[in-house]
Amino acid sequence: MEVLFYYNTSDDRCINKNITGETSFVGELRDEVDMVNPVIRFDRQEVLRFNYAYIPEFQRYYSVSDRNCFRDGLWDISLAIDVLMSFRGDIWQLYAVVDKQTDDDKGDEYIDDNSLVTDNIMFTTVYDFPSGFNEGPEFILITAG
Numbered sequence: 001m002e003v004l005f006y007y008n009t010s011d012d013r014c015i016n017k018n019i020t021g022e023t024s025f026v027g028e029l030r031d032e033v034d035m036v037n038p039v040i041r042f043d044r045q046e047v048l049r050f051n052y053a054y055i056p057e058f059q060r061y062y063s064v065s066d067r068n069c070f071r072d073g074l075w076d077i078s079l080a081i082d083v084l085m086s087f088r089g090d091i092w093q094l095y096a097v098v099d100k101q102t103d104d105d106k107g108d109e110y111i112d113d114n115s116l117v118t119d120n121i122m123f124t125t126v127y128d129f130p131s132g133f134n135e136g137p138e139f140i141l142i143t144a145g
Contacts, residue, residue, distance in 0.1 A: 001057060003027050003040060008052035008063070015084045015091060017061070019052055027077070035060065036081045043074055053079055061085040 003026075006019035025047055027040035035058050053062045062079035070076050084091065 001027055001029055001040065001055070004054040004056065005047060005050035006052040006054070007050060012063070012082075013084070015088045017052070017082070017085050021050070023050070030076070037065070037079065038062070039076050039078045041070060041074055041076050045073070045075065047075060047077055052082075053077075055079075059086070 002024055005021075005023050005025060007021045008017050008019050010017040010019075023046070025042055025044060027042045027047075030039050030041060033039075038055070038058075048067055051064050053064060054060070055062065061082045063082055064077060065080040066076075066078035068076040068078070
């Protein structure tokens with residue numbers, strides 16, 4: 001099975017990854033294979049240099065999650081699917097209603113997503129009016145709540 005290996009310098013949360021250095025290796029699948037977390041055996045030590053892969057037969061991108069030496073010269077490379085990169089075309093075409101936004105500099109503070117917390121201070125002040133409201137200065141009573 002052909003596997004294309006890359007160097008990935010992007011954050012895992014990015015949809016479009018910055019991948020470079022495409023190199024093709026032929027590996028052997030172990031017994032049953034899981035498309036989400038495949039383990040592929042290679043007879044070349046050069047595969048250890050890479051941290052990202054694409055399997056054309058599965059049409060999926062993967063992060064290298066583990067490397068194990070099976071025996072002298074044979075390496076088992078464990079991969080974990082990158083759903084963001086694998087399905088990025090479909091993701092970009094989605095129409096979405098955004099319920100929450102990020103807290104970093106790219107967020108818009110004027111979009112109300114009900115996650116902005118303001119000071120909520122409860123206080124009560126009681127004034128005693130022994131003569132009632134008829135005598136003395138004028139008062140304005142404001143209540144909120």
